[in-house]
Amino acid sequence: MTSFDALLLLSFGGPEGPDDVVPFLENVTRGRNIPRERLEEVGEHYYLFGGVSPINALCRELISAIEADFAAHGVGLPVYWGNRNWAPYLADTVRQMKADGITRAAAFVTSAYSGYSTNDQYLEDIARARDEVPDAPEIVKLPVYSDRPGFLDPFADAARDALGRLPEGARLVFTAHSVPLSQPNRELYVAELEEAARAVAHQAAPGKPWDLVYQSRSGPPSQPWLEPQIDDHLEKLHGEGVRAVAAVPIGFVSDHMEVKYDLDVEAADRAAELGIAFARAATPGADPRFAALPRELLAEAAGERG
Structure with missing residues (x-):
């Protein structure tokens, strides 16, 4: 070096x-x-x-x-x-x-x-x-480095683990931090998220459907941000008959507060209210x-x- x-x-x-x-x-x-x-x-x-x-x-x-x-x-x-x-x-x-x-x-x-x-x-x-x-x-x-195996492979293993803790037919739902639609380079951010989610889904559950949604929105309600938010998406999936969700925080590299609270508390509580079995995949961390x-x-x- x-x-x-x-x-x-x-x-x-x-x-x-x-x-x-x-x-x-x-x-x-x-x-x-x-x-x-x-x-x-x-x-x-x-x-x-x-x-x-x-x-x-x-x-x-x-x-x-x-x-x-x-x-x-x-x-x-x-x-x-x-x-x-x-x-x-x-x-x-x-x-x-x-x-x-x-x-x-x-x-x-x-x-x-x-x-x-x-x-x-x-x-x-x-x-x-x-x-x-x-x-x-x-x-x-x-x-x-969102396209690197060192980032994607740990997520694929974690997604398989989360799916293994759920009933057959669980839906993979990838989450990332929402940003305002007006934020510069927002399109590139979304494109990279979609590609990373696609790569992990192909490794973890080839051929099965998956979704990319967002979390941790802040700012005034009048300002448009990337959607759907995960809580809203859980309601939509429930209406479609989905009864188990594996949440994969593909937008994050570690289990910090926006994973521990927004997913492990808020999203998990909403899933429980809807009767959806919920498991959260680990992030790469160390x-x-x-x-x-x-x-x-x-x-x-x-x-x-x-």
């Missing part, structure tokens, strides 16, 4: 205690004029889990898995970690990288897709953080195949084989 002297894991961030919840949500929604009452309402999702988002712990697990993969393949690069919305903040990480003598790092983002909030905004985060640090290291974002992706992308970016 001669072109780089470090790997940067770049993620969203999340609160690690009850006192962090509202300040974290203020960071996430800065500039959007969201009333504090609404932030406190959303904060209740976190308080159900002790005010702690799983995402930072999941990032630590992923870093350990990446470091193990690096060690097994003779890659000597240090791994740094920075977040968009909570400590360790990206700018602080860039300062530490500079102090450590890093000159050119590759960034692996915990988002597999193109689109504004899933790709372009991270590029803006990198540029903003570097602007805060005089003579900051160069940081090159690694490509999106699966060794997923943890190998940074090394593989680094090798390609450096023009090497690995």
Whole structure:
């Protein structure tokens, strides 16, 4: 990996205690004029889990898995970690990288897709953080990876596992974070989601029907977002006679709050109300195949084989 002297894991961030919840949500929604009452309402999702988002712990697990993969393949690069919305903040990480003598790092983002909030905004985060640090290291974002086996294969195994926990005839329903229809590059985001879902469905349940739906919508009701939302789709499936659903959160790389609450609590409760058996597939998390992706992308970016 001669072109780089470090790997940067770049993620969203999340609160690690009850006192962090509202300040974290203020960071996430800065500039959007969201009333504090609404932030406190959303904060209740976190308080159900002790005010702690799983995402930072999941990032630590992923870093350990990446470091193990690096060690097994003779890659000597240090791994740094920075977040968009909570400590360790990206700018602080860039300062530490500079102090450590890093000159050119590759960034692996915990988002597999193109689109504004899933790709372009991270590029803006990198540029903003570097602007805060005089003579900051160069940081090159690694490509999106929604079509890579290291991302898709763990999902296929998890989808098979979820289907195996349900009665015969269960429907595969893939979910991803909804975004406003006006968001830049929304069409590319949807196209990549559809292709990833198709690939996983072909591996997990070839020939069987599947759906792509959305979750975690926010913003005013007057603003159109990607639809259908999963709760509405569960009602539609119930009306069609579907009695079991395996939800596959194809839009996410780890079991963070929008998976743990929006699917494991809200969607599961709605399925129970409708009499639909419901199982949720795991995300890649720290699966060794997923943890190998940074090394593989680094090798390609450096023009090497690995």
